[in-house]
Amino acid sequence: MDNCIFCKIISGEIPSNKVYEDDKILAFYDLSPQAPVHVLIIPKTHICCADELDSENCEIVGYIFSKIPQIAKKLGLENGYRVVNNCKEEGGQSVFHLHFHLLGGKKLTLQMA
Numbered sequence: 001m002d003n004c005i006f007c008k009i010i011s012g013e014i015p016s017n018k019v020y021e022d023d024k025i026l027a028f029y030d031l032s033p034q035a036p037v038h039v040l041i042i043p044k045t046h047i048c049c050a051d052e053l054d055s056e057n058c059e060i061v062g063y064i065f066s067k068i069p070q071i072a073k074k075l076g077l078e079n080g081y082r083v084v085n086n087c088k089e090e091g092g093q094s095v096f097h098l099h100f101h102l103l104g105g106k107k108l109t110l111q112m113a
C-alpha cells in the first residue's frame with residue numbers, strides 16, 4: 001500500500017533489521033525499543049489494524065502466533081515474553097499496518113495504560 005512504512009519495509013524500500021521472514025510474514029527489530037528485546041511481526045498483506053480483521057483475512061493472525069515460539073526462541077526469550085497489539089488511535093497505534101510487538105529480555109511489569 002502506498003505511503004505505508006511497513007509495506008515499504010516489506011518491499012525493501014525502507015531498510016530494517018530482520019529477524020525472521022517467509023512468504024507470509026516479516027519480523028524485524030523496532031526502531032524505538034521499549035524492552036531489551038523488541039521485535040515487530042507483520043503480515044506481508046496490508047491490513048490496517050486488528051479492527052479490520054474478519055473471517056476472510058484473520059487466518060494470518062493464527063499463522064503469526066504459530067511462528068512466535070520459533071521467533072522468540074531465536075531471540076533468546078526462553079524465560080517468557082509479551083505480545084502486544086495496539087489498535088487504532090486510542091489503542092496507541094501509530095503505524096496503520098497490523099503488527100504485533102514481541103517484547104522481552106527482562107521481567108516485564110503490567111502497564112495497562
Ligand code: DGP
Pocket residue numbers: 005014016017028029030031032040085086092093094095096
Ligand atoms: P504502534 O505504536 O503499536 O503502531 O507501533 C509502531 C512501532 O513501529 C513503534 O514502536 C515504532 C516502530 N517503527 C515506526 N517506524 C519504524 C521504522 O521505520 N522502522 C522500524 N524498525 N520500526 C519502526
